[in-house]
Amino acid sequence: MPTASPALVIGSIGIDRVATPFAEADNLLGGAASYAAIAASYFAPTRLVGVVGADFPSAFLRRYRKHGLDLAGLQIDPHGKTFAWSGKYREHFEGRDTLEIQLNVFQNFSPVLPAAYRDSPYVMLGAIQPSLQHHVLDQLPRGRRRPFVLADTFDLWIHTTKPDLLRLLQRIDLFVINEDESLLLTGERNLVLAGRHLRQLGPRIVVIKKGAHGSLLFHPNGYFSMSAYPVTKFVDPTGAGDSYAGALIGCLAAANRTDFASLKRAVAYATAVSSLTVESFSVNRLSTAGRATIDRRYRELVAMTQL
Amino acid sequence: MPTASPALVIGSIGIDRVATPFAEADNLLGGAASYAAIAASYFAPTRLVGVVGADFPSAFLRRYRKHGLDLAGLQIDPHGKTFAWSGKYREHFEGRDTLEIQLNVFQNFSPVLPAAYRDSPYVMLGAIQPSLQHHVLDQLPRGRRRPFVLADTFDLWIHTTKPDLLRLLQRIDLFVINEDESLLLTGERNLVLAGRHLRQLGPRIVVIKKGAHGSLLFHPNGYFSMSAYPVTKFVDPTGAGDSYAGALIGCLAAANRTDFASLKRAVAYATAVSSLTVESFSVNRLSTAGRATIDRRYRELVAMTQL
Numbered sequence: 001m002p003t004a005s006p007a008l009v010i011g012s013i014g015i016d017r018v019a020t021p022f023a024e025a026d027n028l029l030g031g032a033a034s035y036a037a038i039a040a041s042y043f044a045p046t047r048l049v050g051v052v053g054a055d056f057p058s059a060f061l062r063r064y065r066k067h068g069l070d071l072a073g074l075q076i077d078p079h080g081k082t083f084a085w086s087g088k089y090r091e092h093f094e095g096r097d098t099l100e101i102q103l104n105v106f107q108n109f110s111p112v113l114p115a116a117y118r119d120s121p122y123v124m125l126g127a128i129q130p131s132l133q134h135h136v137l138d139q140l141p142r143g144r145r146r147p148f149v150l151a152d153t154f155d156l157w158i159h160t161t162k163p164d165l166l167r168l169l170q171r172i173d174l175f176v177i178n179e180d181e182s183l184l185l186t187g188e189r190n191l192v193l194a195g196r197h198l199r200q201l202g203p204r205i206v207v208i209k210k211g212a213h214g215s216l217l218f219h220p221n222g223y224f225s226m227s228a229y230p231v232t233k234f235v236d237p238t239g240a241g242d243s244y245a246g247a248l249i250g251c252l253a254a255a256n257r258t259d260f261a262s263l264k265r266a267v268a269y270a271t272a273v274s275s276l277t278v279e280s281f282s283v284n285r286l287s288t289a290g291r292a293t294i295d296r297r298y299r300e301l302v303a304m305t306q307l
Numbered sequence: 308m309p310t311a312s313p314a315l316v317i318g319s320i321g322i323d324r325v326a327t328p329f330a331e332a333d334n335l336l337g338g339a340a341s342y343a344a345i346a347a348s349y350f351a352p353t354r355l356v357g358v359v360g361a362d363f364p365s366a367f368l369r370r371y372r373k374h375g376l377d378l379a380g381l382q383i384d385p386h387g388k389t390f391a392w393s394g395k396y397r398e399h400f401e402g403r404d405t406l407e408i409q410l411n412v413f414q415n416f417s418p419v420l421p422a423a424y425r426d427s428p429y430v431m432l433g434a435i436q437p438s439l440q441h442h443v444l445d446q447l448p449r450g451r452r453r454p455f456v457l458a459d460t461f462d463l464w465i466h467t468t469k470p471d472l473l474r475l476l477q478r479i480d481l482f483v484i485n486e487d488e489s490l491l492l493t494g495e496r497n498l499v500l501a502g503r504h505l506r507q508l509g510p511r512i513v514v515i516k517k518g519a520h521g522s523l524l525f526h527p528n529g530y531f532s533m534s535a536y537p538v539t540k541f542v543d544p545t546g547a548g549d550s551y552a553g554a555l556i557g558c559l560a561a562a563n564r565t566d567f568a569s570l571k572r573a574v575a576y577a578t579a580v581s582s583l584t585v586e587s588f589s590v591n592r593l594s595t596a597g598r599a600t601i602d603r604r605y606r607e608l609v610a611m612t613q614l
Contacts, residue, residue: 092496189399191519192537212498213520214534223611227521227532230499264614304530305612307571 004044004254008147009037009246010073010111010136011126013050015057017086017100018281020236021093028282029060030085032126032152035239036246038283039273040124041067042291043250047117049073049136051109053081063287072114080105093237113139122253124245125151125172130164137171148258150174150249151203152241158185169202173258176245178209191216192223205263207248209241217267221260226267227305229275229297236281240274243286247273272297311351311561315454316344316553317380317418317443318433320357322364324393324407325588327543328400335589336367337392339433339459342546343553345590346580347431348374349598350557354424356380356443360388360412370594379421387412400544420446429560431552432458432479437471444478455565457481457556458510459548465492476509480565483552485516498523499530512570514555516548524574528567533574534612536582536604543588547581550593554580579604 016030033050040046047070056076064071083106086099111132118140125133133151140147149172157165158181165185169175175198179191186201188194191208195218198206206218212231217224251266252258272294279285323337340357347353354377363383371378390413393406418439425447432440440458447454456479464472465488472492476482482505486498493508495501498515502525505513513525519538524531558573559565579601586592 190539190541192539210520213517214532216537223537225521225534225537225611227534227612230523230530230532232497232499234497261614268614302614304532306614307568307575307609 005121005256006045006047006070007040007043007122007124007249007253008047008049008073008113008117008120009033009040009124009126009249010049011036011124011128011242012083012106013052013056014083014085014106016084016238016282018236018238019088021089021091023235023281025281026086027057029063030238030282031083032128032239032242034060034064034283035242035277035286036124036126036249037064037069038067038287039243039246039270039277040250040253041069042273042294043247043269044122044253046070046250047073047120049111049113049117051075051077051105052083053105054078056082063283067287073117075109075112077105087238089237093234111136119145121147121256122249123147123149124249125149126242126245127152127154127157130157130161130168133168134164134171148173148252150176150245152176152245153181155181155184166201169198172203174205174207174248175203176207176209176241176248178241179211182208195223205258207267209244211237211240215244215267215271217263219260219263224260224264224267226264226271227301229271229301230304231275231278233279235279237278238281239283239286240277243277244270244274268301269294269298272301312428312563313352313354313377314347314350314429314431314556314560315354315356315380315420315424315427316340316347316431316433316556317356318343318431318435318549319390319413320359320363321390321392321413323391323545323589325543325545326395328396328398330542330588332588334364336370337545337589338390339435339546339549341367341371341590342549342584342593343431343433343556344371344376345374345594346550346553346577346584347557347560348376349580349601350554350576351429351560353377353557354380354427356418356420356424358382358384358412358416359390361385363389370590374594380424382416382419384412394545396544400541418443426452428454428563429556430454430456431556432456433549433552434459434461434464437464437468437475440475441471441478455480455559457483457552459483459552460488462488462491473508476505479510481512481514481555482510483514483516483548483555485548486518489515502530512565514574516551518544518547522551522574522578524570526567526570531567531571531574533571533578534608536578536608537611538582538585540586542586544585545588546590546593547584550584551577551581575608576601576605579608
């Protein structure tokens with residue numbers, strides 16, 4: 001898509017080991033930035049910012065390149081090991097437990113944007129700690145040339161660095177958060193009230209992800225509710241939310257618009273993309289599905305939700 | 308609506324006491340048939356079959372008459388007391404416990420259809436025990452003049468009289484069931500698979516209710532996913548599913564059609580109607596809202612789900 005604006009994705013990159021109630025796998029390409037950047041790449045030229053160690057498999061780099069990712073912002077630390085995460089999903093996928101985290105090179109990660117990235121008009125800040133998200137924003141233009149910024153978060157930051165997170169909300173355009181976290185952060189008991197509350201905290205647009213129950217969009221011009229794609233071959237939810245957010249920023253970059261209609265379309269595409277992610281471990285299904293499969297799921301979603 | 312076909316609703320009628328985490332109330336008009344018949348009455352002339360005792364308040368009868376319900380099928384037992392139910396919702400409305408049940412006149416209830424009801428082209432069998440649902444079907448015409456039959460159920464019958472329930476599924480057209488019950492009855496782990504599985508057990512059409520997460524329609528001509536209406540004044544979920552099913556049968560009777568497009572529209576109207584039910588105890592909000600409010604919520608639902 002030569003006319004699309006570029007999207008910048010920043011976040012964690014890791015090597016995962018995942019156990020579900022039905023299967024397990026290790027040495028998986030993981031991390032929010034991996035899922036998000038590959039998802040975004042289906043829609044717009046995508047720039048990746050992150051850090052890996054000397055052990056990062058060349059197959060994973062090839063996977064990035066297959067999607068045409070711009071890797072000028074990928075730091076490779078020759079003296080360190082890649083961030084590693086191991087998690088296990090509970091029965092019925094009701095929550096998951098982290099079994100092991102090795103921060104490794106991620107411990108001292110300070111994201112530096114290559115000069116050529118600073119004009120990125122669409123930016124996704126993955127769910128890294130809010131101080132790092134602020135650090136990225138500090139490197140981007142302000143005023144008229146400021147980019148459209150999407151940020152994601154997760155419950156750890158709500159518990160440990162809430163003031164930083166609240167300050168971040170005043171600097172971004174689109175906040176993506178999951179159901180439970182939206183209630184935790186706002187203290188509301190109801191997702192509709194939580195969405196409205198979050199908009200009052202700063203971001204013009206809010207998306208609440210409800211997993212298998214779809215997602216809700218709160219935009220200045222209205223409210224939109226999107227059903228989930230009916231997945232029947234559910235394998236592993238890891239990265240679903242990250243690929244959702246990545247598809248969102250990619251779609252908006254491709255359209256170069258953030259009006260209500262464009263956001264609704266982006267939410268439907270993000271739903272289609274994340275439905276692929278959960279059908280395999282790691283980015284495998286997401287990466288091999290191809291744009292035609294995504295477009296077909298988008299059309300199916302339209303058919304199954306339109307009167 | 309003078310051209311609408313009549314709808315027949317049969318089910319429990321009770322006097323409820325309800326406690327939520329935030330409030331409680333007693334001497335409430337309750338029972339699946341009360342909610343369903345009032346909901347149906349917004350769309351089609353509605354016939355009510357049920358039983359009450361001598362203690363049934365005249366204000367409740369006036370409420371029925373206000374909605375134009377045909378009460379020829381309402382048995383009033385002068386020697387008995389009305390079915391009484393008391394329940395308490397757990398924190399965050401995650402499940403509820405029955406504190407007390409007095410079956411009273413319901414114990415020996417044997418639904419008898421007045422002769423004039425036997426031509427009803429649209430019938431809803433509320434979630435009474437399957438043997439009584441069969442008993443009603445035995446009084447209705449077979450063959451070319453057989454009615455369109457919707458049945459609801461609840462988990463007690465899955466646990467205690469599953470063979471009767473499975474036999475019922477082969478005699479009905481539309482099965483309405485909630486999320487957890489659909490998984491319990493089919494043994495599936497996934498609602499899409501559960502919906503398909505239920506259709507294989509008999510009913511041509513299946514609707515799975517997901518409460519605050521909307522509902523799913525499985526029809527021979529396709530799958531449809533409807534979001535919930537974004538309720539912000541949530542008071543009491545009692546009767547939401549019953550009024551959903553009642554609105555469904557009422558809408559179908561009004562349209563006198565059961566094609567995919569009519570079912571989708573009926574599902575959207577049922578969503579609008581049940582969103583009113585949860586905004587008060589008992590049928591209060593449902594009964595006072597009026598058709599114009601239902602139409603407005605329907606239009607809002609369309610707006611918030613259409614791309």
